[in-house]
Amino acid sequence: MQSLNVSANSETPDAFTAWFGTLPIVRDHIQSGHIAVALSGGPDSMALLHLLARVCPSQTIIHAITVDHGLRANSADEAKQVGTWVSSLHNVHHHIVRWEGDKPDSAIMESARAARYRLLEQFCVERGIENLWVAHNRTDQAETFLFRLAKGSGLDGLAAIHEQTSSPSGSVQILRPLLDVAKDDLTAWCVDQNIPFATDPSNQNTAFARIRLRQSMDVLAAEGLSEKRLATTARRMGRARAALDHFTDQAWAQVVTVQNDGITMDLHALATWPDDIRLRVIRRACDHVTMDREGFGPRLDRLEEIVDQIFTDHDFRAATLGGVLLRRAPGGGDRLLIAREGGKTS
Incomplete structure (x- = not known):
């Protein structure tokens, strides 16, 4: 997908809508029936909703969901x-869902994000809606790349936001068609189209790390680390991740046996694969037994430490990792047993 400047000075609104309608992700997933759009009211989500309303078949019901x-x-x-x-958009039904209960005192943005996706997924599942459209854009992509770089993420984390993922339970496809469009361009398009939008005051709150990174973008751009370049790097990381996942699938089929109470892994066979594939197979096994569909899992440095012990320390017997117990099979053999901590392994 190529980057597109959609400001009123260079692209007509009709051209932008036409471009949006030709995107493979849009062509493949626009359908009759019901779809859902996460609608915060900001310029990016308002632009996405209006674009979908223009390109969807007339019989499509669009559920615009605002999380309070x-x-x-x-x-x-x-x-x-x-x-x-x-309210005046054709076939758009607006819904408000609320995050009830006490709110955390720390990690507010992370907790709000988790609650938002949980509520959006629940809404879709209850109505049999398969696709949830989200307005993450190139600006979000660049910020996520920087945020994860600051946290010391590996290649998977630096791949940042993916165009298509599954919700936590795997029941809903999350679609992000605007990852190559800058937020400023979406804002300009809304202004040109007389589409109202809200400005979130938390976007100026420097208590949040993402906001501080956002405010550093001008300085980074002056050194060549532009938003576009950061997003391009994230996309290339995603391509590399896909290649590594391909070989991880092959290694998984060769070395892993899935059982009701966990996973058994052939360490002798896994040792023939490169280090990064070993890491990925063991991390996938941990995600499998904890049912972590988003693959957040344990911290990479802790995973690296334990995998190194497994393959270099002949006295390695057991370790815990993110609620998972990894232990060598009794008798010092070449089998690694992986199960939930406190569970049983054969």
């Missing part, structure tokens, strides 16, 4: 305002 996180005193009124803005 309850983190601001007027959040309920803000969510209702978003509904008013989209």
Whole structure:
């Protein structure tokens, strides 16, 4: 997919809508029936909703879902305002879902994100909706790359946001068609089209690491680390990840036996594969037994430490990793047993 400048000065609105309709992810997943769109009310999600409303078949029902996180005193009124803005769109039904209960004192953005996806997935599953459209864009991609780089992520983390993923339970496909479009261009298009949108005040709160990284973008761009270049690097990381996943699939088929109570792994066969494939197979096994479909899993440095012990320390017997017990089979053989911590392994 090529980057496209959609500002009013260079691309007409009709051309942008036409371009959007030709995207493979849009062509492959636009359908009659019901689809869902995450609608915060910001310029990116408002642009996505209007684009989908223009290219979807007339019989498609679009469910625009606004999550009220309850983190601001007027959040309920803000969510209702978003509904008013989209009330005239053909076949768009607006819904508000709320994050109920006590809110955490720390890691607020991370907790809000997890709650948001949980609520969006629940909405879709209850209505049999298979596709959830999300307005992550090139600016989000660049920020995510920087955020994960600062956290010391490996290749998987630096691949950043993927165009298509599964929800935590695997029941819903999450689709992101705007990853090659800058947020500023989406904002300009909304202004040109007289599409109202909200500005989130938390986007100026430097208490959040993502906001501080966002504010550093101008300095980085002056040194050549532009938003576009960062997003391109993330895309290339994603391509490399796909290649490694291909070989991880082959190694998995060769060395792994899945049982009801966990996984048995042939260490002798796994030792013939490169280090990164070993890491990926063992991490996938951990994700499998914990049912972590998003693959967040344990920290990479801890995983590397344990995998190194497994293959270099002849006295290695057992270790725990993110709620998973990894232990060598009794008798010092070449089998590694992996199960939930506190569970049973054969």
